[in-house]
Amino acid sequence: MLLHKNLSTNEKNHLTIGGCDTVELAKNYGTPLYVMDENLIRENCRVYKNALDKYYGGNGLILYASKTFCTLAMCRIAKEEGMGLDVVSGGELYTAFKADFPMEKVYFHGNNKTEDELRQALSLGVGKIVVDNIFELELLNNLCREMGKKADILFRIKPGIDAHTHDFIMTGQIDSKFGTAIETGEAFEIVKTASEMDYVNVVGIHCHIGSQIFDIAPFKSAAQVMLEFAARLKNELGVIIDELNLGGGFGIRYVESDDPVSYDEYIRIVSEVFKETSHKFGINTPKVIMEPGRSIVGAAGITLYKIGAVKKIPDIRTYVTVDGGMADNPRYILYDAEYEFMLANNASAAKDQRVTIAGKCCESGDILGKDVLLPESKVGDIMAVLSTGAYNYSMSSNYNRIPRPAVVMIKDGEPRVIVRRETYEDLIKNDLL
Numbered sequence: 001m002l003l004h005k006n007l008s009t010n011e012k013n014h015l016t017i018g019g020c021d022t023v024e025l026a027k028n029y030g031t032p033l034y035v036m037d038e039n040l041i042r043e044n045c046r047v048y049k050n051a052l053d054k055y056y057g058g059n060g061l062i063l064y065a066s067k068t069f070c071t072l073a074m075c076r077i078a079k080e081e082g083m084g085l086d087v088v089s090g091g092e093l094y095t096a097f098k099a100d101f102p103m104e105k106v107y108f109h110g111n112n113k114t115e116d117e118l119r120q121a122l123s124l125g126v127g128k129i130v131v132d133n134i135f136e137l138e139l140l141n142n143l144c145r146e147m148g149k150k151a152d153i154l155f156r157i158k159p160g161i162d163a164h165t166h167d168f169i170m171t172g173q174i175d176s177k178f179g180t181a182i183e184t185g186e187a188f189e190i191v192k193t194a195s196e197m198d199y200v201n202v203v204g205i206h207c208h209i210g211s212q213i214f215d216i217a218p219f220k221s222a223a224q225v226m227l228e229f230a231a232r233l234k235n236e237l238g239v240i241i242d243e244l245n246l247g248g249g250f251g252i253r254y255v256e257s258d259d260p261v262s263y264d265e266y267i268r269i270v271s272e273v274f275k276e277t278s279h280k281f282g283i284n285t286p287k288v289i290m291e292p293g294r295s296i297v298g299a300a301g302i303t304l305y306k307i308g309a310v311k312k313i314p315d316i317r318t319y320v321t322v323d324g325g326m327a328d329n330p331r332y333i334l335y336d337a338e339y340e341f342m343l344a345n346n347a348s349a350a351k352d353q354r355v356t357i358a359g360k361c362c363e364s365g366d367i368l369g370k371d372v373l374l375p376e377s378k379v380g381d382i383m384a385v386l387s388t389g390a391y392n393y394s395m396s397s398n399y400n401r402i403p404r405p406a407v408v409m410i411k412d413g414e415p416r417v418i419v420r421r422e423t424y425e426d427l428i429k430n431d432l433l
């Protein structure tokens with residue numbers, strides 16, 4: 001049994017994804033290569049949509065958090081699956097627009113949207129703007145006045161929840177750069193200020209407590225705290241919270257020992273808290289918005305590399321070097337992220353070697369996995385890193401002037417390129433002499 005159900009091995013003992021032989025993919029499209037499974041992505045979207053229908057009577061919307069993997073093809077898939085979209089920058093917004101994504105289903109997030117980005121959002125007719133702070137609120141109100149528009153807004157709120165995840169991906173506590181805190185009264189004040197403004201219309205509140213969370217408890221607490229806050233806004237300001245956006249953050253399996261709760265189960269449990277708490281505080285249950293990112297695309301992607309050297313340092317460690325690294329996957333160097341590694345061309349071989357997987361960048365920290373298990377490997381083998389569908393392509397860089405890999409999407413066993421491999425020409429296209 002491999003890490004995800006869309007992975008298997010074939011009669012050649014090659015790893016397959018979505019029914020495609022990964023060694024063939026590496027041969028046909030080159031390495032490094034990102035490979036994504038469209039069938040699994042769509043299935044994941046449907047798990048959320050179905051759970052929303054079952055447990056909330058469809059009263060809400062699932063947004064795909066586009067920062068996890070944002071391309072034209074992915075925006076189109078999200079659109080076809082009836083999802084909304086969460087964007088955090090003018091670039092993500094532009095991508096959605098170019099993919100013909102329905103703008104009224106786009107939510108614009110971010111803790112420092114620029115004036116240009118806000119203008120862009122208003123002129124494209126973005127559905128909701130999730131306001132982070134008082135400076136943005138004033139700027140937005142002024143821009144709306146100038147452009148003759150009224151913006152529907154939500155507020156990014158810090159509910160004060162510790163989500164037991166990595167410090168860098170924990171965002172719900174008071175010491176966070178995102179949003180305004182309930183504890184300090186700042187959140188109440190910003191809603192009050194907005195409720196007196198002429199060009200914004202308060203429709204909801206939003207929180208996102210962190211990422212790669214396995215516990216249900218912090219999600220339950222967040223829903224309770226947010227609904228209690230919604231009740232206070234109604235009672236003290238007469239502001240009706242029509243939408244409660246609970247963010248994303250649901251964990252996925254990176255390594256065997258990861259054991260995420262099923263998303264259906266999570267949504268069912270939180271929906272009960274949602275109904276009970278709304279009832280307790282005497283408010284109508286708002287529409288629920290969820291913003292999964294990683295859990296939509298993470299498990300659906302793998303990265304393929306070619307091994308270029310196997311360096312055995314006696315009594316110290318063995319470095320297995322691949323033709324990519326931190327430029328296509330900075331998650332190890334950013335947060336010591338863990339992955340599962342396989343030899344794509346010898347997929348069922350026992351993992352009996354402890355090795356360190358190194359990339360090709362000029363940085364000692366350019367590692368994909370430290371002291372991980374791999375079968376005996378040799379130069380020319382194809383290595384697969386699993387669960388790289390989220391925050392890999394989207395976080396990639398051109399460090400060392402390494403062109404970004406291509407992205408191949410597989411649908412019903414058929415591969416197609418959805419992002420071309422960058423060329424050296426691409427690397428210098430904005431350079432001037």
Ligand SMILES: *Cc1c(COP(=O)(O)O)cnc(C)c1O
Pocket residue numbers: 065067068086109208210211212247248249250291292293294295
């Ligand atoms: C990152 C982020 C998400 C998605 O988080 P995942 O952990 O990938 O599900 C959703 N909403 C907001 C505001 C985010 O910043």
